[in-house]
Amino acid sequence: MKKLLICFDVDGTLIDDTIFIWQTLHDAIGTDPTERDRWSKAFWNKEISYAEWAGKDIAMWRDKGVTRQEILRHLRLLRPMDGAWECLKELHRDGHILGVISGSLDIALEQAFPRWEWVFSHVFLNRLVFDENQVLKGVVATPYDIDHKADGLREMAHRTGISLNDTVFIGDHFNDVAVARLAGRSIAFNCKSDELEKVSDVTTTGTDLRVILPVIREFALNDHTALNSVIS
Numbered sequence: 160m161k162k163l164l165i166c167f168d169v170d171g172t173l174i175d176d177t178i179f180i181w182q183t184l185h186d187a188i189g190t191d192p193t194e195r196d197r198w199s200k201a202f203w204n205k206e207i208s209y210a211e212w213a214g215k216d217i218a219m220w221r222d223k224g225v226t227r228q229e230i231l232r233h234l235r236l237l238r239p240m241d242g243a244w245e246c247l248k249e250l251h252r253d254g255h256i257l258g259v260i261s262g263s264l265d266i267a268l269e270q271a272f273p274r275w276e277w278v279f280s281h282v283f284l285n286r287l288v289f290d291e292n293q294v295l296k297g298v299v300a301t302p303y304d305i306d307h308k309a310d311g312l313r314e315m316a317h318r319t320g321i322s323l324n325d326t327v328f329i330g331d332h333f334n335d336v337a338v339a340r341l342a343g344r345s346i347a348f349n350c351k352s353d354e355l356e357k358v359s360d361v362t363t364t365g366t367d368l369r370v371i372l373p374v375i376r377e378f379a380l381n382d383h384t385a386l387n388s389v390i391s
């Protein structure tokens with residue numbers, strides 16, 4: 160069986176009850192929707208960088224004096240995807256290298272998977288910074304979100320010495336399209352994007368992450384799963 164580099168998106172893939180954690184937290188914290196919209200549009204119109212967009216969003220949370228405890232309280236409403244921890248443990252036990260490439264927040268991954276460091280070798284996502292009183296101070300933005308998720312996979316493959324052909328990406332939405340195209344194999348899970356479904360090797364149905372286990376076993380055995388097959 161081949162050793163694979165298996166990378167996961169977080170929001171909507173490893174964590175349920177959210178499509179994008181940023182939106183979920185904006186809603187919970189009660190920031191101004193007009194201002195949110197303004198910075199989102201500025202990013203998508205290429206007027207500001209991703210890091211600037213993240214900084215503007217975080218400034219809105221900081222203006223509300225948000226603390227680590229408060230964010231954790233909001234995140235407690237989100238659950239790990241069904242079967243996610245069991246799935247990660249099994250892939251890790253099988254000797255694959257696991258990674259995260261996501262625009263989510265470190266605190267969300269930590270909250271949903273307290274033992275994440277045990278299964279994930281490399282984690283690329285946004286990191287929140289708090290001061291000594293646990294008040295939100297800033298963010299270290301990931302260089303690897305949206306189209307740049309593909310660069311994240313290239314970097315992770317390089318760091319782990321695994322060929323891109325032996326990489327797998329699992330994601331759920333339009334921001335996973337570029338990395339799904341690049342990965343040796345890709346799985347659209349809990350999928351909300353026609354484009355992602357189109358570019359992925361396999362689309363699964365249902366919301367129990369264990370559905371990907373037999374698919375990955377086939378990839379590792381180098382069986383050729385038909386492009387665009389649907390597995391439930």
Ligand SMILES: [Mg+2]
Nearest residue numbers: 168170171331
């Ligand atoms: Mg997602």
